[in-house]
Amino acid sequence: MKNLLKHEYFKHVLPIIIVGCCIPLVVNIDKGRTLGVYMVVSVFCTATYWLGTVGIMNMARNIYPRHDQTFKRISYQLAWGLLYIFAAFWVNQWGIYMAFHVWCADYWDDFKVPLFISIFIGTIYECMYLLEHLTNSIAETERLKRENIQSELDSLKNQVNPHFLFNSLNTLASLIEEEPKTAVAYVQELSQVYRYILQSKDQELTTLREEIKFIKAYLFLVKMRFGENIKTQIHISDDFLEKQIPPLTLQILVENAIKHNVISAAKPLDIDIFIEGGQLVVRNKFQKKTTMVDSNKVGLRNIANRYKLIASENIEVLQNALYFTVMLPLLGGEE
Numbered sequence: 001m002k003n004l005l006k007h008e009y010f011k012h013v014l015p016i017i018i019v020g021c022c023i024p025l026v027v028n029i030d031k032g033r034t035l036g037v038y039m040v041v042s043v044f045c046t047a048t049y050w051l052g053t054v055g056i057m058n059m060a061r062n063i064y065p066r067h068d069q070t071f072k073r074i075s076y077q078l079a080w081g082l083l084y085i086f087a088a089f090w091v092n093q094w095g096i097y098m099a100f101h102v103w104c105a106d107y108w109d110d111f112k113v114p115l116f117i118s119i120f121i122g123t124i125y126e127c128m129y130l131l132e133h134l135t136n137s138i139a140e141t142e143r144l145k146r147e148n149i150q151s152e153l154d155s156l157k158n159q160v161n162p163h164f165l166f167n168s169l170n171t172l173a174s175l176i177e178e179e180p181k182t183a184v185a186y187v188q189e190l191s192q193v194y195r196y197i198l199q200s201k202d203q204e205l206t207t208l209r210e211e212i213k214f215i216k217a218y219l220f221l222v223k224m225r226f227g228e229n230i231k232t233q234i235h236i237s238d239d240f241l242e243k244q245i246p247p248l249t250l251q252i253l254v255e256n257a258i259k260h261n262v263i264s265a266a267k268p269l270d271i272d273i274f275i276e277g278g279q280l281v282v283r284n285k286f287q288k289k290t291t292m293v294d295s296n297k298v299g300l301r302n303i304a305n306r307y308k309l310i311a312s313e314n315i316e317v318l319q320n321a322l323y324f325t326v327m328l329p330l331l332g333g334e335e
Helices: 001-007 010-026 034-064 067-102 105-179 180-199 208-229 249-260 298-309
Strands: 230-235 269-276 279-285 317-318 324-328
Touching: 034 067, 034 105, 067 105, 067 279, 105 180, 105 298, 180 208, 208 230, 208 249, 208 269, 249 269, 249 279, 249 298, 249 324, 298 324
Parallel strands: 230 269
Antiparallel strands: 269 279, 279 324, 317 324
């Protein structure tokens, strides 16, 4: 019984019975037979038209399954559907004649009923098929988009790991001899940075509190390398610390600022992180390097894509002669 209920065609039984019973009520039939007899005959004929049409549609879907084959699929359904309905109509008429000795008086008038059933069923099921295709296509696009964004983020993390670790170990080596106490603090901050990178691997969002804690540890390591040539200010009210942003957002922006700007005693790089208009703002002094720096803007694009994917929000990037500014929406959390 359970296997019967799961059968592809069983789900059509109730609609067939309903439509088959309704046809004698709306079609003018007066051939000396009771309504009950016509309902039984109507249900049987409706079943042959309905199930045959569904079978042809299933064959068409198997032959032309793709969205770009819609025209071919519909053409196949129309051609074979009309041929089947015409043949089934005459077979049913012959069966009715043999059973009740009644022959149709108006072929076209009687043929309109199975034709309507076929067109009605074909239209509904093709629309359902196209809607299913569209839904699956959207889901697949979202899946690929997520995978692409995650791949970009993993690539950015991998860039942090080898280069940053190499520079960090060089700095640590010099500190061990000259400033042992500072070296201990450096190791602690370095471990915190890499712990956060590992923990955020599978997270879509993190609290601003955790991100600020991470970026302070990251900036501690950066300043050990650049000294007073990098100046940072972080002004975040406690009211916003439970708000959320995609993890590593601040690190990507700070790293971009370091990569693309001159950093020297004569031109120290200022980086400010603060709240303005309910948004998180990361602003650095714009002092572009004269030497060419490879830039495919993967970092900014990744941040923008993650905001769109996670929250349908847009980041804002502003640049003038003095500053390069990125404004980030704050998501969720409690104020």
